[in-house]
Amino acid sequence: MALRNKRTSAREKEIKKSPIGAVRRAQLITTYGVGSLIAMEDKSYIVSGLDTWKDNSRWGGALYEPRLQHWLGVTHFQLPPADVPTSGNGVKVRMFPTMYSCGTCQVLQQFRRFNSPEGKSICGACEKPLIPSRFVVACEQGHLDEFPYFEWVHKKTAPDAAKEHRLTLHSTGRTASLRSVVVRCSCGKEASLQGAFGRSAMEALGIRCSGRRPWLGLGTEQNGCPAAPRTLQRGSSAAWFPINRSALSIPPWSDSLQQRLNEHYAALNGAINDGVPEHAVLNLIKNTGMLKNSRFTAKEVLDAIYDRRTLESSARPDSDAEAGFEPANELRKEEYQKLFDGTANADRGDDFECVPPERDRDVPPPPGIQRVMLVKRLREVRAMQSFTRVEMPDPAGGDTRKAALFTGDIDWLPAIEVSGEGVFFTLDQHLLRQWERCPGPVQRAGLIKERHEVLLRRRARGDRPLDQVRSPVSPRYLLLHTLAHILINEWSLDSGYPAASLRERLYVSDDMAGVLIYTATSDSAGSLGGIVAQGEHRRLRTSLASALSRASWCSQDPPCMESEASGVDSLNLAACYACVLLPETSCETNNVFLDRAVLVGTPDDPQTGFFQSSQ
Template sequence: MTPPPARRRRTGTAGQAPAHNLLRRGAVRRSQMITTYGVGSLVAVDHESFVVSGLDGAAEHWNPDESPRIYERRLARLLGVQHFRLPPASDDNSKDGVRVRRFPIMHSCPECNELRRHRDFTPPPGRSVCGTCEADLVPSRFVIACEAGHLDEFPYWHWVHRATGAGATTAGQCGGTLKLRSSGRSSSLRSILVSCTCGVPEVSMEGSFRKSALKDLGLRCRGTRPWLGTSVPAQSCGLSPRTLQRGSSAVWQPVLKSALSIPPWSDGRADPLAEHWDELRKLSSREEVEMCLKFAFKGESPVPVDEVMAFLDAEREEDPTGDEPPTFDRRDHALRNKEYERLRAGNDERERSRDEQFICETPLGDPTVLHPLGVTGPMLVKKLREVRALKAFTRLADPDSPTEGREAALSASELTWLPAMEVRGEGVFLRLDADRLDAWSRATAVAARAERIRTAHMRVMEQRATDPSRVPPSPATPRMVLLHTLAHVLINEWSLDAGYPAAALRERLYADDNMAGVLVYTATSDSAGSLGGLVAQGEPDRLARTIRSAVRRAEWCSSDPLCVEAEASGTGGTNLAACHACVMLPETSCEHNNVLLDRALLVGTPDDPDVGFFANI
């Protein structure tokens, strides 16, 4: 066959390479690029499957108009970046967007039953069909992954040849062609049959999901990261991979970090300084700051020097105190502590500018009606902005894994930005009476129930950790479990009264020795999050009725008495009296993946009613 003539590279009008006009494979919502289909996840488009590419080079090929920058200094400082970017929102005229790569590579043809790499079927350009049968190819239903975040093809050749004792070095050298078919007898793995034309016996996929199935074949993780492309070398790993369904939620879990925009950062006046904070933080005097600003902006600064000094003072207030090194957890705790102080204090009309994105007011009603309930300090958050950034992702384990070594990076190189989304809405903030809470927490029965949850949670974290000796302490204290469960029952109650479904509401907990607060707010990424239906529920009279109704509703569960008398429930026993029939929420609403819950700490148990904080009502 005569080779085709050499192709001359086309250039634009200015002699430059033309903009990419890549084949469009589908569309997802912008917010899903953070929560569901982020970097490293698998996306099914029609009958094809792709992995979302890493962020190397995305700063150049993401259109600034379709992927604008967003700023939240407190969160950027926590994550060590300068700014964030919204994932591109494209239309039919867009030249680029979020890029994907075909994965898995192994496909099967439903007509000839051959199981090959996609390109070995010689499909026509831009189509995913068998070159012989012209039937739509089916991506492999199975992939393998390890807890370090690596992702790879399922080793079909090793699986079908395991009885022959062939080692990993002889993979694919039998000269045969793999075939995949279904017997049709059932929908189980036993009916999915793999064979090879070299003559080895046909085997089913039954047993491939066992934890040690691939380890028994002598296979270890190869450290492949297909979302970063073939030019990035594989990492040294050696962990035992696990077989997963391509569409399983265990294949990809996001690691999200978020922060509320609070004064003085909530009016956007500090945004022009985003790329200069590292230099400004090193300076102490006003003269040095003024000189730095003149050099950075080549003239007059868009932000007055007095305001810059106020920003630096506000930032230093969030520095972790003490002699211990400023770890990520300590910086995150300092961030929450500052939000708690601002939610308690609020901001009156004199402090607001036209661009203010945080409005928090004291309700007009008499808050003393809440005192018999042990609730104090309600605040109406009439306007708020939250930025949620995708920091990394995990596979197999939950994203709240205690060690960062299991987090898979979004790029092969260091980034000065991360993908993020903005949430604008409203909320209600309330606190629990500190004296009553301390007295309740010291009760022997209360401490014993919380200790059971804490022990189970520590055990789960140690099992997931690469170094069990470095696992941080579990946050499962009586105060934490109580606040978490209270937030869940309030969300369930307000989903009936406020006009929002439970999945559109979200909790934000403030729980340690000096904090005891709950913020419930709308979690939508559009204007529907600020219709006023939730903030109206924060008036003291209405809030008191809501708490009483929520507690009464929590007294009974359709799974009782099994639920309330459970010795352990949830993942690894990290819950007690909690199930999907009473206090569990959609995953979009809960900060802690529906763990650290116990309804009994709200209402008590039949044997010991006094263990409940709200037992008196």
Template sequence: MATADRPKARQSQLVTTYGVGALFPAGDQSFMICGIDQWDDRWSPTVEEPRLARSLGVHTFRSPASGKRTGDVPVVRFPTYHYCPGCRRLDRYWMFDPRKMQCQNCVRDLTPSRFVACCENGHIEDFPYFQWIHRGSELPAGPHEMTLESQGASSSLADIVVRCSCGAPPHNLDGSFGRSALSDIKKCGGKRPWLPDAPDELCEKPLRTLQRGSSNVWFGAVRSSISIPPWSSPSAQFVTKYWAVLEHLPETALVQALPGMIAGRTGLAIDSVVDVVRQRRGLDTSLQPSDKDLRDEEYRALLDGNDGGPLDTFQCVTVDVDVRVRALVAQVSRANRLREVRALHGFSRVTPMPTDTSNPRLARLSESHLNWLPATEILGEGIFVRLDESAVSEWEEQSLAEERHELLARSMQRRSTESGAPGVAAPSARFVAIHSLAHALLQELSLDAGYPIGSLRERIYAEEGQAGLLIYTASSDAAGSLGGLAALADEQRFADSLIAALSRAGWCSNDPVCSESGPSGTDGLNLAACHACLLLPETSCEHRNIFLDRVALVGDIDSMTGGLVSDSW
């Protein structure tokens, strides 16, 4: 493939949207990103974040290769079934002209199959067209040349017909998306096309038909962490960069070697570097902190703040809280500098799985365990808000909070029963309310700061004893570096933004339907939330736009009572 024809993606997309095992659309072609054991790591810059690396059981991270002079991220062509839009012939792409990806007879560009077959263990293969058309009948002898035709009457599956030259009765694709539609004709073969050299796995999960471009073909398991003191300081950055050398130096030799190593570097002192080396040596590398452990450390760091120097990647300063919002808000902090690292450590298909590293159903990124994972780093700014703990605790004890939580718990139980997936506890009422507040506030801050809403992101801290949210720039491109978001933490400006956000949340253009509807959205995991009020772009919500409820925030639509903020104004 010529260089100009190669598909292109941003570095961040190759971790979050088009990671390993995902299908990447490139014009009229479709590719799958290969496993990291196929990557040429000489062209993948190192991304260091010791806390996150320990939690994922690796030594370091690497960002995908970028730039015209560096190596490419390897891909394979998938699905392998293609058809000619001229003669409608359906076959593996190598049975046509694989060099030009054209039909030899029609000289037309090939179109990849719209459908694939996946299982919940992350395996994926071509839709079994051959088995579909020959089901329920003996396989006739002779050549089998298939065609894929559209009747043109509608865009439904019933108007897409598969035919075979052997004389088997034609079959349309109606019913092919049923939960057990493929159970009797094709078992999961354990295919892992993103690992070209890996053998197939044994798998007992049923195959499900999905559209090639649907969102449930790939759910990335991404874990992120914000760099916090002491690991955000210039000294820690220096130690991380040269850790392979510093790790093995005795302290006496370390003190002797450092003057030459740090000469000409600003913001570094021998004592501070030695302190960081001691702290890093004291880490128990056998322990893998969970995502909750990382969040707890971040929450404490955001509460304490950090002035830092000009080179520190974590600068967070507490500002005054306007008297108009003190009934709800206990602390507002201006985060002038933040560094976030996002790492991909697995993925799932069909239904999203818990992203815990011990989950055996997450598909692996490489055939063998490597000491690194793909990651991307983002430098930005943000606003941290801590709510008044007593106000949140009192609200949790009210009947409305308990009723809304029970509705959500029943939806999660129903999803578990229908999908056969292990049951997961419903998030707390505290989490749902703070999450909903974050969505409302993020939309308002986007308007005030001038950022595209997709370039802002939330981070929720709602464990027991926590009641905080962080809104920060989440884009690594130009839209994430405009500046001005942290300035909105100013006492009066933040209060104006929060009051406006809650005023907007009090009424949705889809009310009363929105506020009075039962469980809605993905698997019924939202309550009062729709695209006209709380839903955000996928890049902005770390929980895939679920666990939202505007009523929990502003109260019953008729009386405007019982919500977290109902009694705060």
């Protein structure tokens, strides 16, 4: 009895933990995922690894998408916790950075040395609010550490052991630059933070990457990291870039039969692995209750189990090092085929329904468009695979920098599922191949391709020779990507959805030239029919003509059209926020690899535009 009471007391104490804040579930894989820094009131925290998250898969928190599970090598996905605040079962965080300063007495030291009262962030000496360090150091491999204030002040000089060394942080206020931020030591040394953000500033001090991973706790350092640490602002976007992967649920995995099987698959597959006879497995299927109120038989369920076993035993579509160009990977190829062919029929409980337009069958698709399909139902699972720091992941895919989300044995990843609708269309392959041989689009795509390869070589980690680094950028990719952008902008005016609610999904290879524009939300608001209506041939002809007309002229012209380099890392040509760029949530590649000239041509060469040459 005493032991039980002790446990109860401990549980009651845990329940009384106060939450420090709240974020939406979707933000836990896009903005505040594992390893990210989050400011709450007057403190700064880092989101802890997955091994500290509550396993809620047994209470309805598990998500399944067999193709994506197979690609990422996990048994299931899990919704981020969404417990009531007093449960204590939310996402765990750790204080980081631990260096704080007092704005009144200017003392700069670790938070614990301020003797702040429990639950507060105030200086024990002057009782004024404390301020977390504005600066941290990170490397491209995802490691993160405190800014080395002590080493910065003493600049490679051996500190006098006979003197006391206490740091203070001062702001002269003379300028807004880092020159006005001065760190002083009680030994008499002082230094401003000017130059701290230089690419080689830490290396010049002899400071190498510590390999620290504070989101995973103490003792998880990765010693010997060769990357150079860089100074970052604590709230900088460069401090955390998520690496998310997604997949559409397509037949047979979108069928209601597979949905019923998800929860019971592990147990039934285990029985088969243990050599249980088929008739006994059929009885197990009946005893699960999954056949209740369904039209399926136990034999159909068993066949579905073997289908999934075949998927699991097959080679993984892409390894991390070979993932390469995402619009052309195996997952996209499978989706492209299902979107192109459509569904002959769909049950009420299926997650995928794709049909050709029914109305205006006498009206052909717009010039240059080969096929249009209306995706009346779709489900997308978006999972967080990893993250990087300092430099964003390569927008074309294939980046091998992936920080760990956990220590130990975890067989799941955090994910969310979204439902919606969309329009899928493909370009006329015959016209496309003719256009791809024209000098205009080849030259313009070549400029972006060359700059992208320079960027890839600079980021290369030695896993392949520099002369083998190749960019996947092509005229076809620029065309499909820019076309998706102008249609999203156009449809946002006609469909009732803002541009930020629409997304693109590109399918680009020698055999694929397709675009899926869809809306996908975590509730039913993504399936109101406004986007599907845009796919009717007559309406699509009107909206495409209007979108091309808008793209032919930009309020920033002529500089926009004549630009030879724009966007992040100069990976755009004729593209700006006045004509082509979208909210970041809508674009797969953070608004790079865009050029509206490949759509409408240039004043000097109209035939550079695909839709000019296809008339």
